[in-house]
Amino acid sequence: MASYHHGDLRRAVLDAALELIGRDGPGGLSMRDLARRAGVSHAAPAHHFKDKAGLLTAIAVEGHELLAASLAGPPGDSPDLRELGVRYVRFALAQPAHFEVMFRPDLYHRDAPELLAARQRTDGLLQAGMSGLPRGSRGGDEELARLAVWSLAHGFATLWRGDNVARIAGDRDPAQIFRAIAGLAFTGGPA
Amino acid sequence: MASYHHGDLRRAVLDAALELIGRDGPGGLSMRDLARRAGVSHAAPAHHFKDKAGLLTAIAVEGHELLAASLAGPPGDSPDLRELGVRYVRFALAQPAHFEVMFRPDLYHRDAPELLAARQRTDGLLQAGMSGLPRGSRGGDEELARLAVWSLAHGFATLWRGDNVARIAGDRDPAQIFRAIAGLAFTGGPA
């Protein structure tokens, strides 16, 4: 029964935190509550994450890794820009807690080296996926196009999570709605 | 000196909160700190806002009012969809604290009647500004187009505030960059 060591406290705390953040947002999160849920003393989690900000940093890092995996897709395919946006949206809705924390730098250690590394890896993937652009847009337009898709996907996912969009949706899959929007925006029609 | 009554404590607390949120985000905000800055006792602000969540609710309401004013523009003009997006971005960057709080429903009383009223007013303006659409898109596409511009503007503003975009910008005005992006997305070129 209840050995002195937990086994994998780090992951247990992470998972509990992700669940709570997914339901109620990162605001009401409490280290001590997480400790209680894991059945350990109130200060135990701090040994794994140093800080509350440290815990959220770990979540942000994991989020970047998961996002990178989502964007990359199955090995050896090269999605177009719109599909990349769809994957971005899918990730945001499938991992709401990660997504939410990632874009709240005021909550974690924005300059932690592990975080910078993970972010750089994600950016690389985004850039790589840029290979095939719609219409001949070259030069500075490439960055603009990337920024446009990123903005569209990020905004759509954020608004969706905030219940600002649901009434438009009906019962359609959010990813499909985004596909429609992206088509409308970048190809001049719902193609 | 220092009369028992402050004069306009409500506004003073709001302004201090807006400044702090704009600089450090809403995370580290403290009622007692706001009270100290205003030179009143620690519980005084609560009499004006009831809660910490109440304070943030007030900020969200004010944010919706300011956003509505921004979108409406000078009396009697009817901006097209892209210009509406530009105004949305301008608001987000000019009033970062309001914008940040507005889209964090976990921080305030999401069903406060004043909030619902203010939001409804803003939505009305967004819908009204939809009058002139680019290309003949009618029927359900109207909502999609509106959602597209909203997503694009919202995502762009959010990413900009998070320092995710600054390196692309150079020294250009964010509103102009957004104009370029929106043109790229909705008219097939940087028109």
Place this chain on the structure above:
DNA sequence: TCCGGAATCTAGACAATGACTAGATTGGCG
């Protein structure tokens, strides 16, 4: 002008939290 209720503010208290410290327990590696 005066007075009484209402608005505004103070002061004190309480539980909860994040962070820190010192020390106990345990696992693993030479």
Place this chain on the structure above:
DNA sequence: CGCCAATCTAGTCATTGTCTAGATTCCGGA
């Protein structure tokens, strides 16, 4: 087998949000 580092406990402290009771001031009606 022994020892060191990792892991965890227990205690403490300042700070915060919220509640209560009471003090001070403002304002409108007589």
